[in-house]
Amino acid sequence: MVLTTLLLLGLLVGLAGSSPPPATVVCAHGTFDCTVSNAYGSFPDRTVCRAANATFPRTEKELVAAVAAAAAAKRKVKVATKHYHSFPKLACPGGSDGTIISTERLNRVVSIDVAKGLMTVESGMVLRDLIKKAAAKGFALPHSTYWSGLTIGGLLATGAHGSSLWGKGGAVHEYVVGMRIVTPAPASQGFAVVRELSADDPDLDAAKVSLGVLGVVSQVTLALQPMFKRSVTFVTCNDSDLAEQAAKWGKLHEFADMAWLPEQRKVIYRKDDRVAITSAGDGLNDYLPFRPNPTAALITARVTEELLEKNINAVARCKAANATVSLFERAAYGFTNNGSVFTGYPVVGFQHRMQASGSCVDSPGNTSCSWDPRTRGILLGNNGYSITLSRASAFIADMQQLRDRKPLAFCGIDAKLGILLRYVKASSAYLGKEEDSIDFDITYYRSFTKGEPNPHSDVLDELQQMALRKYGAMPHWGKNRNFAFEGAIDKYPKASKFFEVKGRYDSDGIFSSEWSDQVLGINGSPVIVEKRCAIEGLCVCSDDSHCAPEEGYYCQPGKVYTEARVCSFESAI
């Protein structure tokens, strides 16, 4: 994900003070009349999420009491986390009379079993703290998301992952060997119980990736590995054989991934393997887009980006993208060999310094994460979907055809450092991947104005419709806009097992919301049909009014996947 040259030039400026991310739960009166926002301050449908009240339990006992209070009153309840980095309205209880349980204060290590390599943490613990605490005892979490500002409870809920086809694979839930989850219960049991799920409990396959609809995860036990080092080299190649390489690359390197720059016709292959702990090197991954950004630079960058994005003529946008990519390449994407200077590949370092980053969570004064809504700098959309390994090559070939038809429309993707391809293995989790897959991740510019069309976004919509409909892609639960989730649950053969557990754990459905019911196909559809709905990704257009005919955007078939229906500005180049 990223930005413009201007912004990057400002990255090294340091200022005093402090602006970590804003609170996600804000209440008008004490713990009543609350709103819940994600880290970007914007949901796909741009509505505000309200809750009647919120609790911030500090212990499992307080957590049980909070669930019991909601269950006794049959009130809707949702879990919010410290930073709420999902894009959809997953943590919104719906209506305005629901309750929020925040895991912000459930952030401690419960125990570390050094002999067995097991670590138990409270569910609100932020990934970077978890990684640090494990490292202090000589252990590593073998795979994680690349962004470390997520909580363990939240990232598990959406099936979040890094990239690997080796061993158990790149998804964090594969390393979960136990959980404690608080669910509603009958009055005779005090309205709430703690269920302890051990490694051999089949319910763990429901609780590991639960979308938060089973209850509140109180604690998670992870199987760690002794600390190891890895060696990373980024190799840039042309993209002519990407379809073929993508099927192989993940088998060659344990932490392989690929960033594809469609307009530049380049692929940045991540050659990343475990090496002996004795290998020299103290490398650090402090990924550029996840560093603190000066507020002034963010505002300037946004002004520039808006000019480029709204311009029908894409050439300037492509030049800017090119400059950004060059800058990133030269800066080794934020990797350094010793924590301060990049001297060349490979970068060798300890797993806990290489696996994830997120220094903007500690942003000093007048700086912030680039997406901080208080700055009104960057506003991003994020599409993420996975396609089985056996079909991914054909999808890539189709994407390349579309690129060949409209190359300059892809510069917005290049500007955010391309489409990130990551490997995720088949999982026993009921809402995890059914087969070994490649996850395609695209970050893109989003307007602050609802319904404002973008001359180049038709390719994003065609790619996503092609992925979902032609290639049976599964949308990432924590990303995407509404239309992507229509029928998503039908792609999960083990969904009925998940619903069986949901029925037992939460028979009154207090952990269900309008959104989760729509996404899980329980009640209603996540699609919203209204004027300009396709511009916002709330629907797939079937009528010009779903686009912006007043501004020259009409509902048109896709260029390569002709079954797609996208909002096209015909004279756009």
Ligand SMILES: Cc1cc2nc3c(=O)[nH]c(=O)nc-3n(C[C@H](O)[C@H](O)[C@H](O)COP(=O)(O)OP(=O)(O)OC[C@H]3O[C@@H](n4cnc5c(N)ncnc54)[C@H](O)[C@@H]3O)c2cc1C
């Ligand atoms: C910059 C950035 C980088 C990202 N990188 C990656 C990546 O590398 N890989 C990847 O897969 N994803 C990535 N994501 C997406 C992210 O992993 C998911 O959106 C993740 O679910 C967010 O975790 P969170 O802690 O913010 O949880 P939230 O978004 O706050 O919550 C997610 C869901 O979990 C529920 N929940 C949270 N805690 C609990 C609990 N204790 N018990 C029950 N339910 C709970 C919430 O109610 C909600 O339904 C990234 C997102 C951003 C913004």
Ligand SMILES: *[C@@H]1O[C@H](CO)[C@@H](O)[C@H](O)[C@H]1NC(C)=O
């Ligand atoms: C932040 O910026 C404002 C003006 O842009 C300035 O007045 C203030 O001193 C700055 N604060 C810090 C801590 O740098």
Ligand SMILES: *[C@@H]1O[C@H](CO)[C@@H](O)[C@H](O)[C@H]1NC(C)=O
């Ligand atoms: C939230 O409010 C409802 C009623 O308005 C009440 O039943 C519930 O106990 C409250 N919960 C907390 C934690 O205050």
Ligand SMILES: *[C@@H]1O[C@H](CO)[C@@H](O)[C@H](O)[C@H]1NC(C)=O
């Ligand atoms: C891409 O690179 C391969 C070698 O890696 C080369 O054979 C091929 O000609 C290149 N294609 C283009 C279009 O440059």
Ligand SMILES: *[C@@H]1O[C@H](CO)[C@@H](O)[C@H](O)[C@H]1NC(C)=O
């Ligand atoms: C992108 O920049 C490189 C130099 O960094 C240059 O060779 C290339 O022609 C540029 N491409 C475009 C489309 O501007």
Ligand SMILES: *[C@@H]1O[C@H](CO)[C@@H](O)[C@H](O)[C@H]1NC(C)=O
């Ligand atoms: C990293 O290496 C550079 C030169 O190679 C050196 O100047 C710098 O002090 C080193 N930094 C650390 C933290 O070791």
